[in-house]
Amino acid sequence: MPSSSGDAASRFPRSDGGAPKAPFELVVAEHGPRVLAICRSRLDAADVDDAWSETFLAALSAWPDLPPDLDVAAWLATVARRKCTDVHRARVRRRTDPVPELPEVPTQGAEAEDEGLWRHVARLPTKQRQVITYRYLGGLSHARIAGLVGGTEAASRRAASDGLKALREKEIR
Amino acid sequence: MNHLNDLHADLVERAVAADLLDVAYRVLDSPLGPLLVAATGAGVVRVAFALEDHDAVLADLADRVSPRVLRAPARLDATAHALADYLEGRSQRVEVPVDLRLLSGYRREVVGALPAIGYGSTTTYAELAAATGRPRAVRAVGSACANNPVPVVLPCHRVLRSDGSEGGYRGGPEAKRQLLALEATPFAPA
Numbered sequence: 001m002p003s004s005s006g007d008a009a010s011r012f013p014r015s016d017g018g019a020p021k022a023p024f025e026l027v028v029a030e031h032g033p034r035v036l037a038i039c040r041s042r043l044d045a046a047d048v049d050d051a052w053s054e055t056f057l058a059a060l061s062a063w064p065d066l067p068p069d070l071d072v073a074a075w076l077a078t079v080a081r082r083k084c085t086d087v088h089r090a091r092v093r094r095r096t097d098p099v100p101e102l103p104e105v106p107t108q109g110a111e112a113e114d115e116g117l118w119r120h121v122a123r124l125p126t127k128q129r130q131v132i133t134y135r136y137l138g139g140l141s142h143a144r145i146a147g148l149v150g151g152t153e154a155a156s157r158r159a160a161s162d163g164l165k166a167l168r169e170k171e172i173r
Numbered sequence: 174m175n176h177l178n179d180l181h182a183d184l185v186e187r188a189v190a191a192d193l194l195d196v197a198y199r200v201l202d203s204p205l206g207p208l209l210v211a212a213t214g215a216g217v218v219r220v221a222f223a224l225e226d227h228d229a230v231l232a233d234l235a236d237r238v239s240p241r242v243l244r245a246p247a248r249l250d251a252t253a254h255a256l257a258d259y260l261e262g263r264s265q266r267v268e269v270p271v272d273l274r275l276l277s278g279y280r281r282e283v284v285g286a287l288p289a290i291g292y293g294s295t296t297t298y299a300e301l302a303a304a305t306g307r308p309r310a311v312r313a314v315g316s317a318c319a320n321n322p323v324p325v326v327l328p329c330h331r332v333l334r335s336d337g338s339e340g341g342y343r344g345g346p347e348a349k350r351q352l353l354a355l356e357a358t359p360f361a362p363a
Contacts, residue, residue, distance in 0.1 A: 021240035023196075023231045028184065028243070032177050049180060056184050060193050064240050 024063050028056055031073060035080045042084040047091055054083040067121070067129050071148070075133065120167060127151075128163030135160050185245045195239035197248040200227065203260050205348045208325070210249055210256070213238065216270030217252055220323045222344035237275060256325065262355060265292035267326045275322040279310065283317035287327040293356045297335045319343065325352070 032052075039051040058079055066075070121132055127149065134145045135156075142156040149156070188194040196218065198211040209221040211234055218238060221230040235242050246253075251269065258264040266288075273281050286305055290296050296304075302314045318329040324343050330352040334340045342349035 020232070020236040023235040023242035024240055025198075025231070025243050028181060032180070036177065036180070049183065052180050053184050053187055057187050057191065057193065060184075060188055060241055060243075061191070 021064060021066075021068070024060055027059065027063070027072060027076075031076050032056075034073070035076055038077060038080040039084055042081070043088060044091075047084075047087045051080065051083045051087045054087065055080040058083065067126075067133065069126070069130070070133060074148075121163075124163050124166060127159045128166065131156050131159040132163040132167075181244070182247075185243055185248070188241075188243060189245075189248070193241055194243055194245065194248075195241040196234050197243060197245035198231065198234075199244060199246040199249045199253065201253050201256060203256065205260065205325075205344060205351060208256070210252055211242075212249060212252065213272045213274070215272040215274070217323055217326055218272040218275060220256075220325055222324070222348060224345050224348075225343065259325070260355070262358070269326060271323055271326060273322070276317075276320070279305075279307070279313055280317040280320060283314050284321050284323075284327055284329070287318075287321070287329055287331070290328060290331040292328075295331045295333050295353070297333055298340065299335050301332055315340070328352075331356075 035055050036048070036052055039048045039055070043051055055076065059076060121129055124132065130149045131145055134148060135142070142153045142160070145156045145160075146153045151159075185194065185197075196211055196213060198209060198219075201208045201210060206223045207227070208223075209219070209227045209230055210217060211219040211221075211231075219230060219234060221227060231242060255264070255267045255269050259267045273284060276284055282305055283301065286301065289304070290301075298311050298314045298318070299308070301318075302308050302310045305314070307313070314332075318332050319341055321327055321329040321343065324330065330342060330349045332340065339346060339349050339353075
């Protein structure tokens with residue numbers, strides 16, 4: 001588990017599994033500043049607020065259904081990066097003048113409206129759920145995921161494939 | 174930090190618009206100390222004294238109502254004013270919508286009967302048991318009052334022991350005494 005920044009962390013239940021979900025306010029309080037830093041590092045000043053709000057709105061929507069052992073800091077950073085890309089693309093579509101640089105594009109194109117999927121993901125076996133979350137929401141490599149959840153890269157690949165198969169059987173996608 | 178406050182306020186607005194805010198709360202300064210007030214879309218669901226540990230109360234609400242909890246002061250303006258008017262002697266009722274979803278069965282019935290006890294008057298656990306049609310349920314009435322999720326708003330402080338002593342109170346005996354003293358002084362609306 002990568003360490004998250006320590007501010008206000010003492011009030012937030014760590015990923016010890018099965019614990020009830022913390023009030024979302026604590027998530028905003030603990031992670032708000034870091035998400036703001038991510039948005040600032042990726043967007044023009046005019047777009048930062050929008051990306052920050054979109055990030056926490058998506059997180060608020062998914063919050064009750066997320067796996068209890070999710071690394072919230074890593075997950076939020078991923079959502080923030082995706083929202084930055086969305087906001088940036090929307091801005092580019094709206095204007096005609098060229099932009100100096102393009103933001104980094106997530107390796108996997110999870111769509112903005114897929115949050116409902118996490119209801120079903122939450123019911124997968126632990127390993128599949130973790131791998132799916134890191135891989136398809138986080139866009140992490142299987143090597144990195146193996147480092148986070150333990151086991152080998154091949155095992156991570158297998159768990160992701162099994163998890164996706166299970167989701168497909170539920171006709172999710 | 175001001176910027177984060179603005180972002181937070183904007184998030185609350187967007188959450189309300191998207192119907193994603195299940196529990197809004199704020200903390201009021203009151204003559205009884207800091208009061209946490211939490212509301213769902215249906216009404217005030219919880220009033221908590223500092224004694225109860227506000228963090229623990231929020232965690233309990235996240236668990237029992239929804240973890241979609243945000244500090245949203247503006248959503249509770251009307252409730253804050255109604256409470257302040259009552260606590261500062263300007264009104265005799267805290268007239269706000271109440272959500273009793275944290276209670277079920279007989280407890281809900283007992284707490285629902287509390288507004289019938291008028292300002293400045295008191296009743297006993299035994300009388301309230303009789304009034305709810307269960308004269309023998311005195312202990313159940315006691316525990317219903319002790320678990321009133323919205324003290325002050327629904328006046329469980331007006332229920333005393335049959336021997337005239339005060340009985341317990343969620344906000345501690347001093348808070349109960351203070352409320353009874355408030356109601357014992359002649360009422361003079363501003």
